[in-house]
Amino acid sequence: MRKSIILIAIVLLIGFGKGQKALGKNNSAGSSSGQESFKKNCAVCHGEKGLGDGLAARFLFPKPRNFSDVMFKIRSTSSGDVPTEQDLFDTIKNGMPGSAMPSFSYLQDEERWDLIEYIKTLGVKKIGRKKVNIWKIRRKPHVIKVPPQPGLTSELLAMGKELYLDKDIACKECHGEKGRGDGPKASSLKDDWDYPTVPNDFTRGIYKGGGTVRDLYLRFTTGMAGTPMPSFEESLPSDKDRWALTYYVKSLAGKKVAKQLSQEKIVVKKVNKEISMDPKDDIWKDVRVVKIPTMLLWQRQEAAEAVSIKAIQNSRKIAFLIEWEDSVVNSRSIRHEDFTDAVAVQFALTKPRGHFSMGSKEDPVNIWQWRLDRQMDLEKFHDMEDVYPAMVRDDYQLANPDYPKSLEKEGHLPISSAQFHEKTYITGWGAGNQFSTPTRPRAVEDLNAGGFSTLEIQESGDQGVAGQGIWNNGNWQVVFMRSMKTASAKDVQFEVGKQVSIAFALWDGERRDRDGQKAVSFWQILEIEK
């Protein structure tokens, strides 16, 4: 019985004693209500047991965290340390922009604390034959104190730029000369779970841990566990240097800072006129627009950051105008390497649990999907001028080789002709055979889903949703219209004075989006005005 045992004893004493304290209030009630909330709000991505294997995980990059790993990117603590409870609280409240991790700002504080309590019970690994809760063996985290922030001066900014470009500090090796996330080392980086990972593109202003100067100061000081992003706590020790670098990095995005999604209310305005399918119709002029941020289910460098929604109804019909930024039109899904732009509106047929879903057995959904390629099939039978009489021709950006009008109509194959599609694309939202019908006289399909990969297209006779899209100067505008009420139990029904949960999904063909690879919003509330 000598020194080393005592050493271990002391290390364990410190480690364990403090680990226990870090657990905070340790009531089991908190943990069991945390568990309930976790099942409801988090399990769809993080999995029932928090192993990062929820139903949605398949579609998500980066993957939802496996909480048994006890690895956290967003910390105020040294490399190797667990985050503070406040760090986790902030992450759950604000979400992680640039990933699928949503903001849970609508939860009560108490519920977030319960969730944290519960997450800490999930940090269990099997070591040999024993189960060990990693939280309990980590030391008490060393919290990095952020010193008072100096005022921004041009001198500080210049100094920051110099540090940023310093080869020995290495930011530019990964984040690139101009901060676009394209440094010489960028393409070969992998995270601890062996997935390729990309350095942040600073010009976009999307930060997982928040975009205040304090956030940025902490992020490179602490590093981001499980990623190539190292800690500079020791290798950039001067406060002044750190602030200079922080200001410079922040300046690369201008004023942009992405916020993670939360819930909005969309009011369907009552109009007393016929509703047309033309997105440019005056009827939309005075309708309040609600801008809803979208998140990527597939991490990449660019994506629409929001969709703008307007909604109207005239007692018989209801219509939505959906607008989003998309700098390139993609319609030629006829060739294997091409993908199409598309948008979908999703309605919950029940009151949805959680705020992200592709439907489940208990919470089925009704989906209206508009696809550019299908619309172009249609256009074969119309002239664009008939559909959009108000349109200025020169403005019409589809007048390029993609537009069937400039092709030989007789010999031109319908764009959705099955044999030319990539199989994965045909399956669309992961569905079955009905998708391979070569032509369909609709730009919009009325679909149902009861969980991932259970997408079903409704019978021909039930297909009652009309849709038209135009692309104008970098924006898509798509109108959806349907009767307020239908006879089908698979359809969402709209009643004056009632609320429906609604969500949106976007595919950008230029970015080769397809299937689960898309940008989505959370459930929003749709209220039908009297």
Next chain:
Amino acid sequence: MKKRMVVAFLVAIFCLFVLGLAFAYEVSEVMNGGTIEGRVRLSGSPPPPKIIGVGQDREVCGEVQKSYEIEGKKGGVKNVLVMILEIGKGKDFDFPEAVLGQKECMFEPHIVLASPGKLMLASSDPIPHNIHTKSIMNPPINITLNRLKRKSSLSVTFPEIIDVKCDLHGWMKGYIVVAEHPYYAITTDDGSFQLREVPPGTYELEVWHAKLGSQTKEVTVKAGRKTVIEFTY
């Protein structure tokens, strides 16, 4: 002072109990210990190294990097970890001070043996490197070493084999072995190793190689004697 030690000990026992971690090793004087001496051989010759073209940082890393998955001379395998699997009692740790170095864009040594405590980290290159560890029990870190910080340390408490990489140079890979007791060794160039002052008895001896995997053999150590053993991959 004594009282404090007793408390520490009791707490340690308590922790061991609660955590269920096998820290059952006890240091005691070894009378009449024996020696295990051996070699790890490779049947056939080692595959040639992978040649990796260096893009950036050629001034320091050279034009190419040779990555040896299996290395060794005279039919032996280098960098094999050798350890007695379960041993309750024995000598105190006598490893040389463990330093994980970074030199000419390689981890040096490729596999470093550490007793529980602090492991020193040091870079002698004029360019930045990351030390990015992947561990479960011990805290996983990712830090940069550069001209402002050439040395650091990592606290390693629990027996574990830890992967180490540098994100800036994809070929830079290494291992930290945190030992549970002092009867651990790493084979030299020709695959040989030695474990000294082993209390007489019969043990399971395990060898582990990152690429070749592990093997175990039973070995009996007699008082004051040398036992010779050989492993072949």
